[in-house]
Amino acid sequence: xxxxxxxxxxxxxxxxxxxxxxxxxxxxxxxxxxxxxxxxxxxxxxxxxxxxxxxxxxxxxxxxxxxxxxxxxxxxxxxxxxxxxxxxxxxxxxxxxxxxxxxxxxxxxxxxxxxxxxxxxxxxxxxxxxxxxxxxxxxxxxxxxxxxxxxxxxxxxxxxxxxxxxxxxxxxxxxxxxxxxxxxxxxxxxxxxxxxxxxxxxxxxxxxxxxxxxxxxxxxxxxxxxxxxxxxxxxxxxxxxxxxxxxxxxxxxxxxxxxxxxxxxxxxxxxxxxxxxxxxxxxxxxxxxxxxxxxxxxxxxxxxxxxxxxxxxxxxxxxxxxxxxxxxxxxxxxxxx
Amino acid sequence: xxxxxxxxxxxxxxxxxxxxxxxxxxxxxxxxxxxxxxxxxxxxxxxxxxxxxxxxxxxxxxxxxxxxxxxxxxxxxxxxxxxxxxxxxxxxxxxxxxxxxxxxxxxxxxxxxxxxxxxxxxxxxxxxxxxxxxxxxxxxxxxxxxxxxxxxxxxxxxxxxxxxxxxxxxxxxxxxxxxxxxxxxxxxxxxxxxxxxxxxxxxxxxxxxxxxxxxxxxxxxxxxxxxxxxxxxxxxxxxxxxxxxxxxxxxxxxxxxxxxxxxxxxxxxxxxxxxxxxxxxxxxxxxxxxxxxxxxxxxxxxxxxxxxxxxxx
Ligand SMILES: Nc1ncnc2c1ncn2[C@@H]1O[C@H](COP(=O)(O)OP(=O)(O)OP(=O)(O)O)[C@@H](O)[C@H]1O
Ligand SMILES: Nc1ncnc2c1ncn2[C@@H]1O[C@H](COP(=O)(O)OP(=O)(O)OP(=O)(O)O)[C@@H](O)[C@H]1O
Ligand SMILES: [Mg+2]
Ligand SMILES: [Mg+2]
Numbered sequence: 330x331x332x333x334x335x336x337x338x339x340x341x342x343x344x345x346x347x348x349x350x351x352x353x354x355x356x357x358x359x360x361x362x363x364x365x366x367x368x369x370x371x372x373x374x375x376x377x378x379x380x381x382x383x384x385x386x387x388x389x390x391x392x393x394x395x396x397x398x399x400x401x402x403x404x405x406x407x408x409x410x411x412x413x414x415x416x417x418x419x420x421x422x423x424x425x426x427x428x429x430x431x432x433x434x435x436x437x438x439x440x441x442x443x444x445x446x447x448x449x450x451x452x453x454x455x456x457x458x459x460x461x462x463x464x465x466x467x468x469x470x471x472x473x474x475x476x477x478x479x480x481x482x483x484x485x486x487x488x489x490x491x492x493x494x495x496x497x498x499x500x501x502x503x504x505x506x507x508x509x510x511x512x513x514x515x516x517x518x519x520x521x522x523x524x525x526x527x528x529x530x531x532x533x534x535x536x537x538x539x540x541x542x543x544x545x546x547x548x549x550x551x552x553x554x555x556x557x558x559x560x561x562x563x564x565x566x567x568x569x570x571x572x573x574x575x576x577x578x579x580x581x582x583x584x585x586x587x588x589x590x591x592x593x594x595x596x597x598x599x600x601x602x603x604x605x606x607x608x609x610x611x612x613x614x615x616x617x618x619x620x621x622x623x624x625x626x627x628x629x630x631x632x633x634x635x636x637x638x639x640x641x642x643x644x645x646x647x648x649x650x651x652x653x654x655x656x657x658x659x660x661x662x663x664x665x666x
Numbered sequence: 667x668x669x670x671x672x673x674x675x676x677x678x679x680x681x682x683x684x685x686x687x688x689x690x691x692x693x694x695x696x697x698x699x700x701x702x703x704x705x706x707x708x709x710x711x712x713x714x715x716x717x718x719x720x721x722x723x724x725x726x727x728x729x730x731x732x733x734x735x736x737x738x739x740x741x742x743x744x745x746x747x748x749x750x751x752x753x754x755x756x757x758x759x760x761x762x763x764x765x766x767x768x769x770x771x772x773x774x775x776x777x778x779x780x781x782x783x784x785x786x787x788x789x790x791x792x793x794x795x796x797x798x799x800x801x802x803x804x805x806x807x808x809x810x811x812x813x814x815x816x817x818x819x820x821x822x823x824x825x826x827x828x829x830x831x832x833x834x835x836x837x838x839x840x841x842x843x844x845x846x847x848x849x850x851x852x853x854x855x856x857x858x859x860x861x862x863x864x865x866x867x868x869x870x871x872x873x874x875x876x877x878x879x880x881x882x883x884x885x886x887x888x889x890x891x892x893x894x895x896x897x898x899x900x901x902x903x904x905x906x907x908x909x910x911x912x913x914x915x916x917x918x919x920x921x922x923x924x925x926x927x928x929x930x931x932x933x934x935x936x937x938x939x940x941x942x943x944x945x946x947x948x949x950x951x952x953x954x955x956x957x958x959x960x961x962x963x964x965x966x967x968x969x970x971x972x973x974x975x976x977x978x979x
Contacts (some may be wrong), residue, residue, distance in 0.1 A: 373821070373848045487715065515714040515877055516921040520937060523923075542851055545880065545923030550931055568927045586855040588884035589925065595862075596886075597855035603820045 332363040334504055335384070335538040339395035340405075344607065350392050353379040355560035357395075361504065363534040368539045368551035368568075370583065374604040376560040378425060378541045381506045384538075385422050386412040387532045401503065416532075418448040420504035421497040425468050425512070425540075429483040437465070437492055438477035455525055464495040469504050469521050487518045494522060501533050508540045508547045523550055548572060553641075556580045559604060559616040562635065566642040576644045578624070578652040585654070596655065615646040624648055625656055639662045667741055669871060670726070670839060675735035677718070677725045695721040697895035697957065699735075703888075705838070708865070708872040710886030710903070712879060712918070718890040719875045726873065727758050732916040739839070756786060759832040761825075763844035768828055769816040775802070775808035775827055776812040781835045800829040805860065822853030828862065833864060843875045858885060879922050883907055889969075891915050896958040898951075901968035911970035912958075913951045916942045917943045 340357045343350035353376045359368050369377050382388050384397055386404055397404040399420065404412060423432040429574040432440060441461045446452060452460075458477070465473035470490040481489055490510070490519040497505060507526060523546065529535050539550055547554055547568070554571045556613065558580060564577040575581045585598035602620045615629040633646035673958050677696040680689040696718045711719045724730040728744065739754055742851040757855040759782075764767040769778055779798045779960045783789060789797065801808040805826040816824055825845060832840055844856040845861070858881065864870060876882050881891060889906045891914065898912040910916045924933045929979040949974045952958060961969040 368861060372852055485715065506955060507895065516879060516923075519923075520921040543923065544851070545925050548927040549923045550927050551927075572925070572927050583851060584969050585854045585923065588858075588880045599856040599859060602851040603822075603853075 333360055334363050334400065335361040336398040337384070337395070338398070339414075340380070340397060341394040342379055342384060343392040343394075345390065345392070346608055348576045349608075351610070353391075353560055353607055357557075357562055359539060359555055359565065363536050364530055364534045364666070365502070365552045366530060366537045366539050366550050368541060368547040368554045369542065370542060370554060371557035372542070372546055372600075372604050374536075374581075374606075375557045378508055378558055379560075381422060381508050381538065381540060384504075384506060385416055385420070390580075393509060395420075397536065411567065417444055418500045420506070420587070421492055421500070421502040422506040422584050423497045423508060424509045425483055425508040431489060435482060436478050437461075437484075440494055440498060441492070443466075444496050448500050460499075461495075461660055464499055467493045467498075468492070470495075472545050478653060480659075488516050490514060491518075491522065491576060494525065498525075498529055502535060503533070504536045504538070505529060506540070509542070510539070511546065512541070519546075526550070530661075531572075556583070559610050560594055561616060562643075563617065563645045564643065565635070570639070574642075574643075576638065576649045577646075580648060581619075581652065581654075601607065615648055617646070618648070621648070621652065624652055668738070669705035670703040670711055670739065671736070672702070672726070673700050673736040673738065675722065675725060676733040677689055677721050677730050678733045689712060692730065694895050696725065699878075699890075699897055700896070700961075701890050701897070701900060703871055703873065705871050706865070706869045707887040708885050710882040711875045711888040711892060712877065712882050712889060713892030714877065714918075715882050718895040719892055720802070720843055721787060722892070723760065724877055726843055727760050728755075729760075733862065741757075744751060755885075756835045758839045758841065759835070759837040761828055761832050761840060761845045762921045763840040763847055770815050773815070774812065775807075775816070778816070778827060779831045779834060786835055792897060797834070798830075800805050801834055802804065802827075804833070804864065805830045809911040811847075820853065821849050825850050825853075825857050829860070829864075831869065833870075836868065837870070839874045840875065841875070844877070845874075846881065847878065853977075854881070861885070874952050880917065880922045891918065893957065895959055898958045899968075899970045900911070900961060901965075901970075905968040909968070911964060911968070911972060914945050915946050915960075915970075946963060 340354055341352050341652040343352045344572055345364055346560050357380060357526060371377055374423065382617050386407065393405050395405060441464060442457050445457055445460055461477060462473045465476055468550065470476050470488060470491050484492065494510065511522050514522065526537060528535050541547060551568045553565065553567050554561050556577060558579045564580045571580065582598060582600045586600060588597060600620055611619065614631060615633050628647050628648045628651040635643040635645050636642050676698060678694050681691040681693060682688065683690045686736050699722060711722065713719055721730055730743040735745060739758065744754060754890040762926050774796050776795065779801055780794050783794060783797060795812065798812055802809060804813055807823060807826060816827065819827065849857060865872065868975050874882065874885050883903055886903050888898050888902055891906065893914050899906065899910065899915045905914065906918060910919050917940050920937045958971040959973060961971050963969050
């Protein structure tokens with residue numbers, strides 16, 4: 330099924346730093362279908378949250394170019410009043426930081442109730458309360474009736490995160506953006522929350538963008554995966570393909586740096602260097618080049634593009650054809666090219 | 667004699683209340699924990715949030731008052747009053763969870779790393795600079811870093827500054843409380859590799875606290891699983907992951923996301939089975955107060971807090 334819900338084309342989101350604009354999201358194009366989880370992975374600073382905020386229309390001062398087509402409406406440049414009507418109802422977001430996302434002065438019932446009321450002003454107080462309790466049950470909060478009257482600081486981190494998820498799914502959104510929804514949580518609670526997101530996808534036919542740096546979570550949840558580096562998508566593929574035949578050097582490096590649960594490795598792979606700050610991002614040539622300096626300069630493209638190397642499998646720059654890890658022999662790989 | 671031996675450790679925090687602000691109850695954060703750590707090895711401490719991992723670590727290093735029990739480090743009971751003066755701070759160091767807030771932003775790297783040296787050794791200015799430069803080299807940072815401030819470093823580099831400080835006095839035991847939880851996977855790899863390297867080089871012993879089981883598995887020789895202040899299971903890494911016995915451990919192991927998308931359905935089914943078993947048997951595995959039973963040996967290396975009845979040997 331190929332039911333397009335979101336279609337992003339050539340999106341560029343730039344922040345002003347001193348007198349210049351710098352793109353944190355640079356020429357990103359992607360689709361999200363109904364009943365699909367698209368995972369976005371990448372190191373800290375690669376632009377994942379900036380992309381999510383762009384879709385949600387939450388950047389106040391950023392410059393946005395390109396288009397974000399959501400169910401036939403281009404969200405780029407849409408009047409704030411119009412985007413407010415969509416946000417929180419047809420699309421919503423679970424934020425990365427659970428502490429700042431809740432109002433410390435409002436009870437849990439008030440916070441969840443507010444979102445329900447905002448998009449359904451006719452609802453009675455009784456129905457609203459029933460809905461709040463139902464949502465709290467749904468996200469696995471025990472003693473929902475009691476929790477209703479509590480304030481955020483009276484809940485543990487895991488409970489707070491579940492309240493945030495309850496708010497995000499209150500109006501059964503068609504598109505849900507979950508930015509690191511389980512990073513702060515224990516594995517057992519994480520498993521519950523992931524089940525919940527999976528349910529939302531299946532029962533409500535929702536499209537989901539799941540931002541995470543946990544590749545295990547990606548493997549369990551995603552239908553497709555986009556890998557971001559320095560504001561660009563460097564690889565995008567179906568989940569099995571991405572784990573079995575990763576092509577871009579960055580994707581391969583990321584996969585190699587997590588402890589593999591099956592074998593006892595002595596050493597994990599380390600990606601040299603760091604993601605440069607926004608003002609220092611290389612804007613020309615292959616942006617990942619500086620982190621794989623042992624790969625010959627000539628293997629990179631001058632203007633790296635996404636190539637469809639197999640159906641639905643896109644890889645940026647030609648360097649992937651010549652990539653090898655420093656501890657592998659070059660000879661082994663040169664046969665590839 | 668074990669290198670580090672914890673016997674029936676209790677750490678209780680008083681809850682005060684009433685008009686007289688008297689102690690009305692207590693949080694039994696650590697409620698009867700015993701384990702031993704061998705020198706040069708890594709002991710992993712796992713458990714859900716609030717299970718008492720950090721409190722255990724802090725009690726060992728003397729940052730939390732011990733309610734009762736023993737912490738025997740190289741033969742000396744650190745909890746005994748006559749040993750309170752005993753200075754083990756040199757030999758036992760802690761690495762903290764958050765590389766962003768655990769370093770004083772107003773201090774230069776030199777002052778941060780040299781702080782423990784200044785407390786214990788009288789070094790001249792040039793000796794000090796030399797020692798710090800050596801330490802930084804060990805953690806893979808250039809000597810010029812000495813005059814920089816924490817904000818000028820990446821998360822992984824900052825965590826390594828914290829490690830440089832922790833190893834400045836050549837400790838024997840390092841308590842690492844979630845040392846990589848705040849870091850990116852690629853940076854995590856860097857710090858974990860490094861911790862293993864210096865472990866070999868300095869014959870360090872780690873108490874490695876984490877809620878990420880993949881990482882604990884990668885790092886540890888032996889693992890203890892904590893639940894509500896008590897151990898539910900303890901064993902060699904292999905025991906815990908290949909043959910979990912306690913219902914809580916099983917649930918924890920089942921919850922680890924599988925890195926192979928092909929296993930998704932099987933993993934989901936397995937998780938559901940374990941969840942059912944967990945719900946059905948929870949009552950059997952804990953006493954009427956919800957506490958885990960005492961650990962019993964099920965093999966030479968493997969212990970679990972199993973109920974008395976219905977145990978398959
Ligand atoms: N409002 C802003 N003004 C200026 N720069 C910004 C702003 N928001 C983000 N950036 C910069 O844009 C880049 C991408 O940031 P973003 O928050 O999207 O990263 P991320 O991929 O979500 O990282 P993380 O995994 O740490 O959450 C970073 O260099 C960041 O410093
Ligand atoms: N100083 C203190 N005063 C009162 N209660 C405390 C104190 N320190 C910890 N506790 C309580 O003791 C229990 C164990 O806390 P601890 O920090 O050891 O858990 P943890 O296993 O490290 O959890 P996490 O994974 O969230 O770090 C918790 O209920 C906590 O609220
Ligand atoms: Mg982010
Ligand atoms: Mg802790």
